[in-house]
Amino acid sequence: IxxxxxxxxxxxxxxxxxxxxxxxxxxxxxxxxxxGSTMPRKCPGPKSIFNKSALEELRKIGPIVPIRSTINGEVYTKLIRRHAIFAICQLVPNGQ
Structure with a gap:
C-alpha cells in the first residue's frame, strides 16, 4: 500500500x-x-472488575487457575467464571 x-x-x-x-x-x-507504522494499535482489553486491594487479597489466596466445566459435553466457562467471581467477592471484605 x-x-x-x-x-x-x-x-x-x-x-x-x-x-x-x-x-x-x-x-x-x-x-x-x-x-509511522502500518500495524494496528493494540486494544486495551476489558477493564478489571476488581480494584487493587481486591487483587492483593486474591493473590494471597493463591494462584488463579482457569476453571472449565462441561455440562452435556459443552463447556460453560462463562457460567463457571460468574460463580467463581461471586465466591471470590464473598471473601473480600466490604468496601474494598
Missing part, C-alpha cells in the same frame, strides 16, 4: 490491485501518517 501510494497510485487503484476496500487503504495510510 505504501509503495503504491508513494509512487502516485490513487486509493481506488491500490484497493483494486490488492483486492481490499478503499477504506482499508485509507485507514492504513492514515495510521502510517499518525504513528
Amino acid at each position: 505504501l509503495y503504491s501510494y508513494k509512487h502516485g497510485d490513487f486509493l481506488a487503484t491500490i484497493a483494486k490491485n490488492i483486492k481490499c476496500g478503499k477504506t482499508t487503504v485509507h485507514d492504513t495510510l492514515k495510521r502510517y501518517a499518525q504513528t
